[in-house]
Amino acid sequence: MYIRLIVWTILLGIGMLLTGCNGSRESEEVAYIVAIGIDKAEQEGMIKVSYQIARPNVEGSKGKSDEDIILLTNTAVTIAESLNLLNSTTSLVPSMSHIKVLIVGEELAHKGMADMWGSLKRFREYRGSMFVLVARGTARGFLEENKPIFNISISKYYETMLSSGIETGYYLRTSFHQFYIRLKSHSAQPYITLVGISPKLGEGRITTKSVPGGKIDGYIAGDIPIQGGNPVEFAGTAIFSGDKMVGTLSTTETRMLAMLLGEYSHGFLTVVDPLVSKSFVNVILRLGSKPDIKVVLTEGHPVITVKIMLEGEISNLPSGINYEEDSFLALLEAQVNKVCQQEMVNMIRYTQEVGSDVAGFGYYIRPLFTNYQEFLAYDWFEQYKQAEVNVTINTKIRRTGLMIRTYPVK
Amino acid sequence: MKELHIGKLGIADGIALVFVIVMPRVFLSTISNLLEQDAQILWLSMVIYSAIPLGAVLMMIYVHNRVEGNIFMVCQQLIGKIGAWLVVLTYIVMFISNSALILRLYAEYTLQTALPRVEFQLAIVWYAVSAGIICYLGIEALTRTSSIVMPFSIGGLVIVLLLLMPFYIGYNLTPWQGNGIMQAVHTGIRGAGYNVGVLSLILLTPAFQNTRTIKKAAFYVISYTAILRICFILVYILVFGVAVGAEKTMPLFELARLVYLNQYIQRIEALFIIVWVMIGLLAIAGSLYIGLYLIAVLLKLPALRPIVPLGVIIVANLAMMPPDIGYTLQVDQHLIVLFDIGIYAFPAILFAMTLWKKRRKRLCTSV
Numbered sequence A: 001m002y003i004r005l006i007v008w009t010i011l012l013g014i015g016m017l018l019t020g021c022n023g024s025r026e027s028e029e030v031a032y033i034v035a036i037g038i039d040k041a042e043q044e045g046m047i048k049v050s051y052q053i054a055r056p057n058v059e060g061s062k063g064k065s066d067e068d069i070i071l072l073t074n075t076a077v078t079i080a081e082s083l084n085l086l087n088s089t090t091s092l093v094p095s096m097s098h099i100k101v102l103i104v105g106e107e108l109a110h111k112g113m114a115d116m117w118g119s120l121k122r123f124r125e126y127r128g129s130m131f132v133l134v135a136r137g138t139a140r141g142f143l144e145e146n147k148p149i150f151n152i153s154i155s156k157y158y159e160t161m162l163s164s165g166i167e168t169g170y171y172l173r174t175s176f177h178q179f180y181i182r183l184k185s186h187s188a189q190p191y192i193t194l195v196g197i198s199p200k201l202g203e204g205r206i207t208t209k210s211v212p213g214g215k216i217d218g219y220i221a222g223d224i225p226i227q228g229g230n231p232v233e234f235a236g237t238a239i240f241s242g243d244k245m246v247g248t249l250s251t252t253e254t255r256m257l258a259m260l261l262g263e264y265s266h267g268f269l270t271v272v273d274p275l276v277s278k279s280f281v282n283v284i285l286r287l288g289s290k291p292d293i294k295v296v297l298t299e300g301h302p303v304i305t306v307k308i309m310l311e312g313e314i315s316n317l318p319s320g321i322n323y324e325e326d327s328f329l330a331l332l333e334a335q336v337n338k339v340c341q342q343e344m345v346n347m348i349r350y351t352q353e354v355g356s357d358v359a360g361f362g363y364y365i366r367p368l369f370t371n372y373q374e375f376l377a378y379d380w381f382e383q384y385k386q387a388e389v390n391v392t393i394n395t396k397i398r399r400t401g402l403m404i405r406t407y408p409v410k
Numbered sequence B: 001m002k003e004l005h006i007g008k009l010g011i012a013d014g015i016a017l018v019f020v021i022v023m024p025r026v027f028l029s030t031i032s033n034l035l036e037q038d039a040q041i042l043w044l045s046m047v048i049y050s051a052i053p054l055g056a057v058l059m060m061i062y063v064h065n066r067v068e069g070n071i072f073m074v075c076q077q078l079i080g081k082i083g084a085w086l087v088v089l090t091y092i093v094m095f096i097s098n099s100a101l102i103l104r105l106y107a108e109y110t111l112q113t114a115l116p117r118v119e120f121q122l123a124i125v126w127y128a129v130s131a132g133i134i135c136y137l138g139i140e141a142l143t144r145t146s147s148i149v150m151p152f153s154i155g156g157l158v159i160v161l162l163l164l165m166p167f168y169i170g171y172n173l174t175p176w177q178g179n180g181i182m183q184a185v186h187t188g189i190r191g192a193g194y195n196v197g198v199l200s201l202i203l204l205t206p207a208f209q210n211t212r213t214i215k216k217a218a219f220y221v222i223s224y225t226a227i228l229r230i231c232f233i234l235v236y237i238l239v240f241g242v243a244v245g246a247e248k249t250m251p252l253f254e255l256a257r258l259v260y261l262n263q264y265i266q267r268i269e270a271l272f273i274i275v276w277v278m279i280g281l282l283a284i285a286g287s288l289y290i291g292l293y294l295i296a297v298l299l300k301l302p303a304l305r306p307i308v309p310l311g312v313i314i315v316a317n318l319a320m321m322p323p324d325i326g327y328t329l330q331v332d333q334h335l336i337v338l339f340d341i342g343i344y345a346f347p348a349i350l351f352a353m354t355l356w357k358k359r360r361k362r363l364c365t366s367v
Helices: A002-017 A079-089 A106-111 A114-122 A139-145 A154-167 A176-184 A251-261 A326-354 A361-368 A372-378 A380-384 B011-022 B030-066 B071-113 B120-137 B139-163 B181-203 B211-245 B251-258 B269-298 B305-320 B325-366
Strands: A030-040 A047-054 A069-076 A093-095 A101-105 A131-135 A191-197 A232-241 A244-249 A267-272 A280-287 A292-298 A301-316 A388-399
Touching: A002 B120, A030 A079, A030 A106, A030 A139, A030 A154, A047 A079, A047 A139, A047 A154, A069 A079, A069 A139, A079 A093, A079 A114, A101 A106, A101 A139, A106 A131, A106 A232, A106 A244, A114 A176, A131 A139, A131 A176, A139 A191, A154 A232, A176 A191, A176 B211, A191 A244, A232 A251, A232 A326, A244 A251, A244 A326, A251 A301, A251 A326, A267 A326, A280 A326, A292 A361, A301 A326, A301 A361, A301 A380, A326 A388, A361 A372, A361 A380, A372 A380, B011 B139, B011 B181, B011 B211, B011 B269, B030 B071, B030 B181, B030 B211, B030 B325, B071 B120, B071 B181, B071 B269, B071 B305, B071 B325, B120 B139, B120 B269, B120 B305, B139 B211, B139 B251, B139 B269, B181 B211, B181 B269, B181 B325, B211 B251, B251 B269, B269 B305
Parallel strands: A030 A093, A030 A101, A101 A131, A131 A191, A301 A388
Antiparallel strands: A030 A047, A047 A069, A191 A232, A232 A244, A267 A280, A280 A301, A292 A301
């Protein structure tokens, strides 16, 4: 009888003591860091860490986004020490559990951050689902200049901006998890979304010239010819070999990478009109199926065969030639094949030159090995540089948009 | 012994009891350590790892069908009093240390995940007291609670594994032989001891309706846990690969943390911490109960409840002994030797003795 009473009293006591959350803090007492930027500092062995902190009372409301955030930067030896220093400069307790993006300055990305990634993965407040960006110039500069023009909170801005990359394939979002997996993988190398600041002069700088038959040049972030709006651009991809950034892919190259990764949702492609070289044709492309990639070893030498199936829809036909008809349609399909094939081959060759298998061809070679040690001993990344690559693009224009024939303009 | 509820436990109770004792290791670092050893072929180790305990249970059922009584009485009849003491004492050490180890690991991981600012001793005491209360309420309460928790935990686990589908990389499972078939066989044979919890069905034989109940429960629970473990391992490798997978301290927590479908379906690990904690509590309580029950049997105590607080204090103190988490994980890896004795040596000896006695009896009768 008494023992039951005692047990119930204990249980009730424990229950009462455990109500609420441990170490609870009101949201006004916490500095919710939305973005964290890391740059190389002037002093040797030091880093500059910038924190974009959301004002708790306005985050989620539709205020002016540049007024909703605070940007603080400090210089420290490590990110952990930087957090200590941050605590000394704000009355709020910093919390990293809501970080949306981690931005790395270009210089630091080139130098390598092997010693930093591990600590980000180990500490519980950093999540694998946060996105990683490489900023041309500095991360601090990117955070400073980033002023979303629409009335959305800064965290929503990052989410929507990175989700909308699939609309064109011109940039790919990379979560910290994906980056880290590739960092430790022996089959693929990491890539990160490239961001930059545009001078907004309306003059761009082409990074990749269009291939024969193509009409589209490739840009990287910061070089897109724009005027007005938010100067921040998400375009292209930073590619890595190990923990070091070794190059960039332009928008058009990134689209090819997206196709190889099977992450190309859809996007416009403009090609030279096969019959009227001064004119152009627009098609909306999407992947018809997952890319068919095979890697075989011929006398120990890797041969990569890529087959991409694209489905398209004509979205603009200024020349007035009836590409809607079967006989002409084949010409258009061949033109798209030619352009995409050339762009893809160029992109792969470039990654071979810089030694960065961002397409992850190394995954496809794994089944050829009987055990893991054998695969590791093969040293795929070295072999990739000399791999033979065959690309076949098969485009099928399925639809002709809202028009079934075109009459030329008189 | 009143608290044992003699003959009351059925198949569902048996399944639930073993499930909560053996499953927590999937949530702890054991999988990461095994992944480092075997790489992609870890699933094969799991098949072996699960099949061997089933053999041990079948051997023990054979023994119990021919020799009546609790484990001590059975051992006494087959290998003498000293042998019986040795066997039962070993099982006591095994279950008490398993309870202490899981307690320590759960306390550590609670501090690392949900409650980083809580005092370590408080976490230990909280788990130990809660486990003690469950033990005090008896085996029936423990198994029934486990039966309720089990479907939710299985459901939760399956949901997490499915939600991670966008992160699957099929080629992570290749080269399919991982670090070699022989290595997997070796790990499977050596790691079978981690399933020693299955023997709780045998050690608590009097509590079950009959040996057929035990046999069915063992068969079902080993199948369920094996399937779950294998699915878990495959998804874990699909998502993290071998290199990163072997780095993780808490595989399930890391998987749950990774779920990101969109802006609205993410950060769901908090829900799983609850399931994880409940399973952990029941695992500590289950192992502790069996340890205490064996003490009561060995010392011929009329009741188990009075020694529950003592058991809780012992387990809590044992759990606090390792100076750090690294040492605790080392102890866990060394403890497998003891668990292997429990799963291989004793059932084999008792089975052999039963066969020998049966043969001798037949020979005597024929003369």
